[in-house]
Amino acid sequence: MSTSDLAAEAGARAMDSAGVKDVDVVVLATTTPDRPCPATAPLVAHRLGLTGRPAFDVSAVCTGFLYGLSVAAGLIASAAAEQILVIGAEAFSTLIDPGDRTTGVLFGDGAGAVVLRAGDRGEPGAVGWVELGSDGSLADIITVRAGGSQQRSAGEPESPGDCYFSMRSKEVFTHAVRRMSEAATTALARAGWRPGEVDRLVGHQANLRILQAIGERMDISAERIVVHLDRVGNTAAASIPLALDHAQSTGELFPGARVILAAFGGGATWGATALTWPAVKAV
């Protein structure tokens, strides 16, 4: 099953939930496009009956969904679009070295999607400021070395393992806790909320200890941290929308709930935003 398969299914469900048969733009956050070229979003749009709509991929690994949300919100705010389908989808199993036990048991495949529409700033579900950042000096801590222009243009021979995903766990842990905490704190301040007013922290589902450390750093108690990785693993760009769907289905997210979304990913990249959860139709 490829990323476009997963993305199309999630996109269809999101549109059904939103009660729409058309959108103006399709934004697909993914680390695992069907092919290096072209982007996968146009194929997903085509499969959803949206041929002709602008469609593009956003590549920010585990922060991809927040980057995609920010871009979509900007397009709507600039009146370039009224409704945008934002999908986070991964077939991360295709990057994993089956012999590497440090990564093989951690990652999963999946997809989640939302429909973002034009509305009022104060409405539940409004996406306001999205705190985003990057640090390219950390490119090697989360990476797949082969398959891109860097090795090919330098004429570097591909080493065994270069085609697989690799991660420096200790550095990722440290940077993830710090950056997600900082970004989420900024998002809180922008929303004018105190940590005690947050109903749920929906963090990128990489590691439970990371989430717990962030909660402690921000004075957000453990029971208010959404945990979904025990069911689906780390699904990179699909992580946050899958966690949102899970929390919605269990009642952890309810209309009016104050939610912080936060992520850290390859790039390195990071992001966070605060929003009030809307009423969502289950499908």
Add this chain to the structure above:
Amino acid sequence: MNNSSRPSFEQFVLIIEDKLKIPREQVQPETVLKDVEIDSIAVIEVVLAAEKRFGTSISMDDVDVDGTAEDLYQLVVAAVGVGQT
């Protein structure tokens, strides 16, 4: 450095006890971290908790799970000291 706010070893060990549930009696200055099952990620968790507790930023470059509790404590003290000069 303001010695009145220099973290004590006892305060540091309390972080380990609280965070990792390792009884404080088991963590002496000469205790090798990995000998009390403090792995590389647990060390990072302790350092991050110490950052918040003492209001400082601590470099992970010198953190070593093969070191002792005293080694880690001195990193925390040094970071707090730098923050206050």
